[in-house]
Amino acid sequence: MTEETTAEITARGRTIGQVRCMNCLQRIKPPAGAKSVKCPNCGYEWRLSWLWPDVPRVRGPVWEVNKRLAEEAEAEAKARKGKK
Numbered sequence: 001m002t003e004e005t006t007a008e009i010t011a012r013g014r015t016i017g018q019v020r021c022m023n024c025l026q027r028i029k030p031p032a033g034a035k036s037v038k039c040p041n042c043g044y045e046w047r048l049s050w051l052w053p054d055v056p057r058v059r060g061p062v063w064e065v066n067k068r069l070a071e072e073a074e075a076e077a078k079a080r081k082g083k084k
Contacts, residue, residue, distance in 0.1 A: 019058050022046065030056050043069055
């Protein structure tokens with residue numbers, strides 16, 4: 001029985017064509033060539049770049065969307081704290 005090398009173990013765990021949400025760490029599979037992708041779990045939106053046609057990378061957040069979501073969460077937390 002042959003044992004796997006470290007490189008083979010690492011390659012087996014890779015997910016080509018997906019990125020992680022930098023907020024909730026959920027994996028997202030964007031459509032090919034998309035400029036941005038929205039996380040279905042937390043709603044944050046991320047700008048993408050494509051190294052190759054099937055390899056996306058997160059460039060950064062879509063500031064308008066993420067700022068609005070953060071402000072809504074902060075207002076909700078303050079309202080919850082005020083009710084106690």
